[in-house]
Amino acid sequence: MSKYLWIDCDPGVDDAATILLAHQSQKFQPIGISTVAGNATHRHTFDNARRLVHLIPADTPVYPGAEKPLIRELTTAPYVHGVDSLGGIQLPASESEKTTESKKAWDALYEALCRYGDDLEVLAIGPLTNIAIALAKYPDFAQRLKRLIIMGGAAKGGNYTPAAEFNIYVDPEAAEKVFMSGIPIFMFGLDVTLQSYLTEEDLDALENQSSPQAKFMVDCLQLSKEFAKTKNLKGVPLHDVCTLLYLEKPKLFSFKKAWVRVETGGEITRGKTVTDLYSDKQMEPKNTQVALVVRREDFAQLFLEMMNRYSKGSLCKHIYI
Ligand code: BDR
Ligand code: CA
Secondary structure, eight states: OOEEEEEEEOOOHHHHHHHHHHTTOSSEEEEEEEEOSSSSOHHHHHHHHHHHHHHTTOOOOEEOOOSSOSSSOOOOOHHHHOGGGTTTOOOOOOGGGGSOOSSOHHHHHHHHHHHHGGGEEEEEOSOSHHHHHHHHHOTTHHHHOSOEEEEOOOSSOOSSSSSOOHHHHHOHHHHHHHHTSOOOEEEEOHHHHTTSEEOHHHHHHHHTSOSHHHHHHHHHHHHHHHHHHHTTOSSEEOTTHHHHHHHHOGGGEEEEEEOEEEOOSOSTTTTOEEESTTOSSOOSOOOEEEEEEEOHHHHHHHHHHHHHHHHHSOOOTTTOO
8 A cells, every 4th residue: 555545525426436436445545535515515515424434334534624615605416416415315324423523624634745745645526615725724735735636627518507517616716726726736527527437237237246335336326327318428427436546547547738727707607627728829837637538448347346345345234235
């Protein structure tokens, strides 16, 4: 085990999948999860993260983060993630819910960064509010972080509006601060995450796995599957999972380096990630590696392989049957 992993998230169905997979990594040890308001209110994303850790079962600490975007009202996504934000599935409350980590997300992440330095990989798969707060509070945060791997944005198009992807739309001011911070960013936006889907056959294969975690995942994905059908997608996209599977197997993805900024002023373009990828105007600095292509079948295979490790390891049938 050479590296440590931090997940800043808003579970969320695909966040849930990322958390489950991360705990089956043979390359990275998850050492902290922080939550942010996004797919649902922070009360739900925080509880969901703790319940997911209990389902694994693991003892990864979960730190509470921002309850709302930096300056905007919170926008949530119940139409994709369902009531309570796990596809309508309610995981039982865990013992850990009786106590709350006293440290806030940005403080805990900064401490982890000081301790682990370049051995820490940070995934940010929700709105970027917690990361922006860390940047504002700790002037050396950006220098200390070797890179930030995000799910968010799109070089082309949007899913919440024609211009914007959901995570960036929710807190564009936070996202702009992050893109302007000097931290090298690996951006898994809709360009590649819409290609990173599970087919019906993949879901059948997941259903055939014997673990309660796989059963939970299948149930949890049903609503997203229905939603994907209404958008004529070829399968259920696992947006957030791209970040983790990239760490597991970097060759799954291809990138192009680009300049990326975030639109905060526009009304109809709020939250658009503006890149120079398809523009004759080339800009500096090229602050972002934009993921553009995924080897989808290998992606799905790795997802199934990692989920299947639950069938071989310790089970917790009493928690989710
Ligand atoms: C992103 O928005 C959320 O709904 C998902 O969890 C993902 O992080 C996709 O646009
Ligand atoms: Ca998310």
